[in-house]
Amino acid sequence: MIRIGAQVSVAGGMQLTLTEAKQTGLECLQIFSRSPVGGQSRGLPQSKQMAEWLAGAHIRPLFVHAPYFVNPAATDDAMHAKACQVLGDEMRRVRHLAGDFLVVHPGHQQTGSGPEEALDAFADTVVSLLSTRGRVLIENTAGQGKEVGSGFEDLARVFNAVGKTSRVGLMLDTAHAMAWGYPLTTADDWNRLCGLIGEYIGLARVKGVHLNDSMFAVGSRRDQHAALLTGYLGSEALQGIIATADLHSWPLILETPGKNAAARAADLEILRRTMRM
Numbered sequence: 001m002i003r004i005g006a007q008v009s010v011a012g013g014m015q016l017t018l019t020e021a022k023q024t025g026l027e028c029l030q031i032f033s034r035s036p037v038g039g040q041s042r043g044l045p046q047s048k049q050m051a052e053w054l055a056g057a058h059i060r061p062l063f064v065h066a067p068y069f070v071n072p073a074a075t076d077d078a079m080h081a082k083a084c085q086v087l088g089d090e091m092r093r094v095r096h097l098a099g100d101f102l103v104v105h106p107g108h109q110q111t112g113s114g115p116e117e118a119l120d121a122f123a124d125t126v127v128s129l130l131s132t133r134g135r136v137l138i139e140n141t142a143g144q145g146k147e148v149g150s151g152f153e154d155l156a157r158v159f160n161a162v163g164k165t166s167r168v169g170l171m172l173d174t175a176h177a178m179a180w181g182y183p184l185t186t187a188d189d190w191n192r193l194c195g196l197i198g199e200y201i202g203l204a205r206v207k208g209v210h211l212n213d214s215m216f217a218v219g220s221r222r223d224q225h226a227a228l229l230t231g232y233l234g235s236e237a238l239q240g241i242i243a244t245a246d247l248h249s250w251p252l253i254l255e256t257p258g259k260n261a262a263a264r265a266a267d268l269e270i271l272r273r274t275m276r277m
Ligand SMILES: [Zn+2]
Pocket: 139, 173, 210, 255
């Protein structure tokens, strides 16, 4: 079974966001609980109220994307502590919103630290988050600049360090995967990628897919999403993604550039047409 969702803005308030999501046929959502680049965090509705709104709109799961202004892979003590504090706070905000998962990017290497140190620092951050109730999803990155956690062998290092727990899973971003160097043109490409995830991380740990096309070529390491089938994603690979998501009940989240309803409508149409094929 597939649940289709999208990253949506909550600028108009949570209740309006959920009503509009339901009207456009979205079945799951991803939101930011606060400005992703920093600033004062806003007040949130009560969790009981949120749970009622979510149930009324038949929306689940609710993913909350972590803000970007901290670096969870920081090796510097003060920066590492800051990341643990801000993201720990975000775990509490997910609970307050009756949400299901906090989605976290691994962050980036600081000058003077190697990729492995950065990955280990990130694993430490994830472990620190587990002292707060809730679940964390680690998202693979495009490898832009000094970003870590793009290849599945690198993410395996993090998952191994965190240890066996059902509270930490993977959010697979298809645009980031392509930007890093995994082609997604043919069905074979997709099957190969699933094979790698299975080998390094385990398909059971995948809890959702950010279904995005990439504006820049495979291996470009540039993180720029494109509307579906306008970039480097092939329609055969898209069919494969949908079939696998159906098999494993992976929610599909569109992070359409522009993140507005009009841009998203075209993506939703492509998705629904491909599902009928
Ligand atoms: Zn993403």
